[in-house]
C-alpha cells in the first residue's frame with residue numbers, strides 16, 4: 001500500500017489518530033477558517049448556505065497571501081483562489097487539475113506536508129472531510145458563527161467541546177443574519 005508522510009497509509013483513518021501522528025511533523029501552525037451555522041451547516045448544493053457580504057470580505061482578507069488547503073469542490077467553486085497571492089493546495093484524485101501555482105495532492109497528510117514548504121500561514125478552507133481530519137490538529141479556528149439554523153448537506157465537525165481560548169471577537173449583522181466573528185486558539 002502507498003504511504004503518505006509519517007508512514008501513514010492512504011486510507012481513511014480516525015481524525016484523532018491522524019492528528020496524533022501528524023502533529024509532531026508540523027513545523028507551522030495550522031488555522032481553520034469557516035462560516036458555520038448554529039446547526040453546523042456550512043454548505044448546500046456545492047454553495048454557501050448563506051450570503052453574508054461582510055463574511056466574504058473577512059474570508060478574502062484572512063486568506064490573502066496564505067497557503068490555502070482545500071478540497072476539489074471548494075477549488076472548483078472559487079475561481080479567484082489564485083488572486084491576492086494565495087497558494088492553493090488542492091486535495092483530489094484528479095491530477096489533471098494541476099496548473100501553475102496550483103498544487104495537487106490526494107490526501108490530507110500529503111497536503112499538510114506540502115503546505116509546510118510554501119509561503120505564509122497554512123489555512124484550511126474545507127470542505128467537510130478536510131475539516132474533520134484537520135480540526136484535531138488545529139492551533140487556531142477563525143470562526144464566523146451564523147446565529148441561525150439553516151438547511152444544508154455539508155457540515156463542520158463539532159468544535160464546541162474542545163478547549164479553545166477566545167482571543168478576539170466581533171459581532172455583526174445584516175438584513176438576514178446575526179453573526180459573530182471569533183478567533184479561537186489552543
Ligand SMILES: NC(=O)c1ccc[n+]([C@@H]2O[C@H](COP(=O)([O-])OP(=O)(O)OC[C@H]3O[C@@H](n4cnc5c(N)ncnc54)[C@H](OP(=O)(O)O)[C@@H]3O)[C@@H](O)[C@H]2O)c1
Pocket residue numbers: 033034035036041042043044045046047048049070071072073074075091092093094106107108125126127128129130133154
Ligand atoms: N461555510 C464555509 O466556510 C465553507 C467552507 C468550505 C466549503 N463550504 C461548502 O462546502 C461544500 C463543499 O465541501 P465538500 O465537503 O462537499 O467538498 P470538498 O471537500 O471541497 O471537495 C470534495 C472532494 O475533495 C476531495 N477530498 C476532500 N476531502 C478529501 C480527503 N480527506 N482525502 C482525499 N480527498 C478528499 C475529493 O476529490 P475527488 O473526488 O476529486 O478525488 C472529494 O470528492 C460547498 O457547499 C461549499 O460552499 C463552506
